[in-house]
Amino acid sequence: MRRVLRALLTLWLLFAGAALARAETIIFTDVNVVPMDRERAIPRTTVIVRDGMIASIGIKAKLPAGTPVIDGKGAWLVPGLADMHNHVTTRDDLTLLLANGVTAMLNMGEATNAFAGRTRIAVNRGDVPGPHIFTAFVVDGDPQYGHFVIRTADEARAIVRLAKANGYSFMKVYTNLSAEAFAALADEAKAQGVAVVGHNVTAVGLAKQLAAGQAMVAHVEEFFTGFFPEPPADDQQAPPGDAHIADAIALVKAHGAFVTSDLFTYRTIAAQFGKPAAVKAYLAAPEARYLSPADRIDWARSSYQKKAVDLSRRVAFEARFVKAMADAGVPLIAGGDAPTIPGLVPGFALHDEIDAMLAAGLTPFQALSAATRTPGEFIAKTVPGAARFGIVAPGYRADLLLVADNPLEKPATLRTPLGAMANGRWHDAAALKAMLAEVAERRAGY
Structure with missing residues (x-):
C-alpha cells in the first residue's frame, strides 16, 4: 500500500511539474546561452518559447500577466x-x-x-x-x-x-x-x-x-x-x-x-x-x-x-x-x-x-x-x-537543457540537469529527479 501511495504521489508531482509546460509561452530569464551554432556563448539573456518553438533570444517582450517565467539565475541554457x-x-x-x-x-x-x-x-x-x-x-x-x-x-x-x-x-x-x-x-x-x-x-x-x-x-x-x-x-x-x-x-x-x-x-x-x-x-x-x-x-x-x-x-x-x-x-x-x-x-x-x-x-x-x-x-x-x-535559435524546436555550468568548459554538468524541455513541456530538476525515483521504485518491485 505504501508503494502504491508513493507512486501516486510521484505521478502527481510529475504532472504538477509538467503543467507549466502546457502554457503557450514560456520565458527563460537570466540564462547564459550556448547555442551550438558555433563555439560561443551568449551571456545573461532572455529566451522566449512559444508553442514549443524558440521565438526569440535577447528580446524582452511585453507579455500577458501570468506568463510562466523560468529564472535561470545565471545558469546555462543549451540544446537538449x-x-x-x-x-x-x-x-x-x-x-x-x-x-x-x-x-x-x-x-x-x-x-x-x-x-x-x-x-x-x-x-x-x-x-x-x-x-x-x-x-x-x-x-x-x-x-x-x-x-x-x-x-x-x-x-x-x-x-x-x-x-x-x-x-x-x-x-x-x-x-x-x-x-x-x-x-x-x-x-x-x-x-x-x-x-x-x-x-x-x-x-x-x-x-x-x-x-x-x-x-x-x-x-x-x-x-x-x-x-x-x-x-x-x-x-x-x-x-x-x-x-x-x-x-x-x-x-x-x-x-x-x-x-x-x-x-x-x-x-x-x-x-x-x-x-x-x-x-x-x-x-x-x-x-x-x-x-x-x-x-x-x-x-x-x-x-x-x-x-x-x-x-x-x-x-x-x-x-x-x-x-x-x-x-x-x-x-x-x-x-x-x-x-x-x-x-x-x-x-x-x-x-x-x-x-x-x-x-x-x-x-x-x-x-x-x-x-x-x-x-x-x-x-x-x-x-x-x-x-x-539541435541549436538554440529562433525557429528551432525548443529542445532545451538547463545546467549549472558551461558544458564547453565542464561537460560533466550535463549529467545533472536543472531542467529540460521537450515536446513543449518544461520539467524542472525536482520533476526530473521524481521521474528517476518513480522508475527505480517501480522496478524495485520485481
Missing part, C-alpha cells in the same frame, strides 16, 4: 541532447532518457507496433513525457538475428512503402540483406523520401551502400567489415593500419554521410567478452536499478560473456578513428545503443558516450555537437518536414 541510436520501447525508458536531458531519440530497430505508433505520437504531441521520437524499421535477409526478413526486390519495395505508411522515418539495413534487395530498397526509399541507415551489408559493402544513398553508418566498427582491408587469417582481431583512416574519411565526406559514434558501446562489449564477472558488475552498478526485469534477464544471459575475444587493439583504433573523423569534419552523431547490450542503461549511456569521445581527444564542442547540433542536421537532411532542432 539527442540519442541517435537506441532500442528504447517502454515509457519507463523514455522517462530515463528525459531525466538525463535527452530530448530527441532515434529507435534503431525492433520497436513494438504500439511504440512506433501510439506511444511515438503521444510523446511527440506532448501528452506523455519523453524525448521527441524518430523510428527506423530494420530489415535483414536472414532470420538468425530476429529481424524482419526480406529476400526479393519486390519485398524490399513493399516494405519501404509499408514502413512509411506506419510512421517510420528510416529504413535500417542489416548484415545479411542480399545485394538485390538492398538495391531495390535504396531505390524505393529514395522515391518515398525515407532515408536508409544501418550496418554494413556483407553482399554490398559500405562504399556501394553510401554511393546508393545510405545516409548513416550505424556503428564505427562497421568499417572493420565493410570497408577496411580484411585482417590477417592468423589474427582476425587485428585493427587496420592508421593509414587507412584517411580513405574511410574521404569515402564518408564524398557522400555527405553521417557516422554514429559508439565508442562506449564497443568498449563495453569488448570488456565483457568471455568475462561473466563483467556482466555481473554491470548488473550491480547503481544505474542498473532502473533496468526492466526483462533487460536484467537478457543482460545475465548475454552471449558476449560465453566467448573470449580480445578486442582491445580495435577499441584503441576506434578512438583514433573517431578523433580523426571529428577533426576532418565528418558529421558524427552520438548514440547510446541502450538497453539491449549489457552495461548500457538508457540516458546514462549517452553521457558515457560523450565521455568516451572526450577521452578519445575530441574537444567539448566536438563531443557536444555530436549529441546536439549534428543530430539536428541529420534529421533536417533525412526527414522531410521535420522541425529543426
Whole structure:
C-alpha cells in the first residue's frame, strides 16, 4: 500500500511539474546561452518559447500577466541532447532518457507496433513525457538475428512503402540483406523520401551502400567489415593500419554521410567478452536499478560473456578513428545503443558516450555537437518536414537543457540537469529527479 501511495504521489508531482509546460509561452530569464551554432556563448539573456518553438533570444517582450517565467539565475541554457541510436520501447525508458536531458531519440530497430505508433505520437504531441521520437524499421535477409526478413526486390519495395505508411522515418539495413534487395530498397526509399541507415551489408559493402544513398553508418566498427582491408587469417582481431583512416574519411565526406559514434558501446562489449564477472558488475552498478526485469534477464544471459575475444587493439583504433573523423569534419552523431547490450542503461549511456569521445581527444564542442547540433542536421537532411532542432535559435524546436555550468568548459554538468524541455513541456530538476525515483521504485518491485 505504501508503494502504491508513493507512486501516486510521484505521478502527481510529475504532472504538477509538467503543467507549466502546457502554457503557450514560456520565458527563460537570466540564462547564459550556448547555442551550438558555433563555439560561443551568449551571456545573461532572455529566451522566449512559444508553442514549443524558440521565438526569440535577447528580446524582452511585453507579455500577458501570468506568463510562466523560468529564472535561470545565471545558469546555462543549451540544446537538449539527442540519442541517435537506441532500442528504447517502454515509457519507463523514455522517462530515463528525459531525466538525463535527452530530448530527441532515434529507435534503431525492433520497436513494438504500439511504440512506433501510439506511444511515438503521444510523446511527440506532448501528452506523455519523453524525448521527441524518430523510428527506423530494420530489415535483414536472414532470420538468425530476429529481424524482419526480406529476400526479393519486390519485398524490399513493399516494405519501404509499408514502413512509411506506419510512421517510420528510416529504413535500417542489416548484415545479411542480399545485394538485390538492398538495391531495390535504396531505390524505393529514395522515391518515398525515407532515408536508409544501418550496418554494413556483407553482399554490398559500405562504399556501394553510401554511393546508393545510405545516409548513416550505424556503428564505427562497421568499417572493420565493410570497408577496411580484411585482417590477417592468423589474427582476425587485428585493427587496420592508421593509414587507412584517411580513405574511410574521404569515402564518408564524398557522400555527405553521417557516422554514429559508439565508442562506449564497443568498449563495453569488448570488456565483457568471455568475462561473466563483467556482466555481473554491470548488473550491480547503481544505474542498473532502473533496468526492466526483462533487460536484467537478457543482460545475465548475454552471449558476449560465453566467448573470449580480445578486442582491445580495435577499441584503441576506434578512438583514433573517431578523433580523426571529428577533426576532418565528418558529421558524427552520438548514440547510446541502450538497453539491449549489457552495461548500457538508457540516458546514462549517452553521457558515457560523450565521455568516451572526450577521452578519445575530441574537444567539448566536438563531443557536444555530436549529441546536439549534428543530430539536428541529420534529421533536417533525412526527414522531410521535420522541425529543426539541435541549436538554440529562433525557429528551432525548443529542445532545451538547463545546467549549472558551461558544458564547453565542464561537460560533466550535463549529467545533472536543472531542467529540460521537450515536446513543449518544461520539467524542472525536482520533476526530473521524481521521474528517476518513480522508475527505480517501480522496478524495485520485481
